[in-house]
Amino acid sequence: MNRSEALQQLDATWDLIIIGGGATGLGTAVDAANRGYKTLLLEQADFCKGTSSKATKLVHGGVRYLEQGNIALVREASIERGLLYQNAxxxxxxxxxxxxNYSYYNNLLYTVGLKFYDILAGSLSLGKSKYVKTKTGLLQAKNVKTKDLKGFTQYHDGQFDDARLAINLAQTATNQGATLLNYMQVTQLLKKDNKISGLTATDILNGKEYKLQAKVVLNATGVWADEIIKMDVPKAVKTIQPSQGIHLVFNKxxxxNETALMIPKTTDGRVLFVIPWHDKVLVGTTDTKIESYEIEPLALENEIxxxxxxxxxxxxxxxxRADVLSVFSGLRPLAASTNDKTKEISRSHKIMIAKSNLVTIIGGKWTTYRKMAEDVLDKTSKAGLLPAKKCKTQNLHIHGYKKEIDQNNPFYFYGSDLEKIKAIEQENVMNQEKIHPNYAFTSACVIFAVQNEMAFKVEDFLARRIRLLFLDAKAAVEAAPKVAQIMAQELNQDATWIANEVTAFALLAKKYELTL
Structure with missing residues (x-):
């Protein structure tokens, strides 16, 4: 991905301009470009800066959706989970x-229930569910409370790295012919005869304004969807009811353990996960209805x-509290509902086409991103806004695809790009230096992110190209000066830029650190 080259392509008339560089927007860019539509994606911040980098890191059918009786969503998500396993x-x-399980009844309830979970996944199941005796289970779940423990139910689900998938989707979309730009903020929708004909956008990095023409504009901005809708219809009713979920990260x-823990009933009836992730332990999540929000939401004390x-x-x-290495908070873009219990609001996606032909997609979750893209493009073409073309992403390999992966390698998530990291390291000894003594990431990772992954800020690298801010906020702050110096050299920036970036990152990192 090359931002300078992308900027030079903006004079074109686009079949589709996608607003939003999260899971939905990036997935749609891949699908649209693969179908042959001339596609442009604009993101006002960095790719997956918001909700899409702050998930529970699970690609799952949704055990709690099964409990709610949402069989269709569980079936759809289970299939999509299997497709992602094949493609990335x-x-x-x-x-x-x-x-x-702390009762014999729960042993039976969850073991039988999860057998049905397996059936819904069909041939794409990741493994059979089963009852596990207490003694055997404790060997795989050390430090779990043993008092009144009556056994375990074992099942399988998928785990992924959300921000890394987002970056690889951006690269895949580019490989398919799409044009993608981060730090490009949409400021106005353009109309001709009361129909959307394009938009105006401002480059955040240089201040330049662009007027862009398009046959279709897709609003895939998640919790910000209403802002774009109101550019079209200022008095439009609210479509989004955000829900906040937080996660805490601890040392292992x-x-x-290599297994994950799922608590099906917490003190208020929620589901809680304890998950090994990048040699740390991730615990979450909460589900809190909120009315006001920002792009970097703060974890609430009651959630912690x-x-x-x-x-x-x-x-x-x-x-x-003293053991928390990082706390991060994300917003779920749920479709607005009169139901006060956000955990009961459907995670299914919703597609709307306005009288102006503005297309909006809301709701959904990471697991079903590919199907969401397929659905929104199919519906857009059925409405006559784009020529009908068949979706072919079911078997499309995602950038970085590599079948044999050593997940003990801290760089495993680079996939086939790992060879490029190694090549940069071999260019000189300095590129082999660690950016922090406690973590494996090297200067070569920073250089690669600038050259190939559109990283333009220290935050882009430390939060999303690698996940150090999410894994250990204090270590990320300590690494920031070195990262800024390397990025400045790659981006031809000066000492003032370095100082500003280090200061800005330290301020951001405070939201990821807990005060005692």
Whole structure:
């Protein structure tokens, strides 16, 4: 991906301009370009800056959706989970989950229920669910509370790295012929005869304004969808009801296992996951209805307390507030509902085509991103806005595809691009230097991100090209000066830019650190 080259292509008339560089927008860019539509994607910040980098890192059918009786969504998600495993094995892990049961009834309930979960996945199932005896389960779930423990239910689901998938989707879309730009903010929708004919966008990095022509504009901005809708119809009713979910990250000592833990009923009836992730432990999530929000939402104190309290209920040696390495908060773009219980609002996606022909897609989740893209393009073509072309992404390999992956390698998520990282490291000894003594990431990773992954800010690299901000906020702050110096050299920036970037990143990182 090359931003300078992308800017030179903006004079074209586009079949489709996608607003939003999260899971939905990027997935649609891949599908649209693969179908042969001339496609442009614009993201006001960095790719997957918002919700799409702050998920629970699971590609799953949705056990709680099964409990709610949403069979269609579970079936769809289970199929999509299997397709992602086939198309991006370098980003996907078949993860074993254990449900600790503290009654014999729950042993039966969850074991039988998850057999149905297996059936819905069909040939794309990741493994059979089964009952596991207490003694056997504890060998795989060390530090789980043993008092009154009656056994475990084991099942399989997928794990991935959301931000890395997003970057690889951006690269895939580019490989398919799409043009993508981050830091390009849409400021106005253009109309001709009351129909959308394009939009105006401003380049955040240089301040230049562009007027762009398009047959179709797709609003795939997640929780910001209403802002784009109101550019079209200023008095439009609200379509989004955001829900906030937070995660806490700890050292692996609190759950030193390769399996994940799923708590089906917490103190308020939610589902809680304890998941190994990049040699750390990720615990989440919450589900809190909110009215006001920003692109970097703060974790609420009651959400933090909720997770820590439930860790005390299920772990023999629970972590404390002082043990939190990072806390991150994401917003779910749920379709607006009169239901106050956000956990019961459907995660299914919704597609709307306005009188102006503005197309909007809301809702959904990472697992079904590919199907969401297929559905929105099919519906757009059926409405006569684009020529009908068949979706072919079911078997499309995602950039970085590599079948055999050593997931013990801390760089495994680069997939086939790992060879390029190694080549940069071999150029000189300095490129082999670590950016932080406690982590494997090298200067070569920074150089690669600038040259190939459209990283323009220290945050882009430390938060999303690698996940250090999410894994260890303090270490990320310590690495920031070195990262800024390397990026400045690649981007031809000066000492003032370095100082500003380090300061800005330190300010951002405070939102990921807990005060005692």
């Amino acid at each position: 094995p370098h980003l996907f892990k078949n993860l074993t989950f254990l449900i600790p 000592e609190f759950y030193p 307390d909720f997770i820590l309290l439930n860790c005390q209920h299920y772990l023999e040696i629970p972590p404390s």
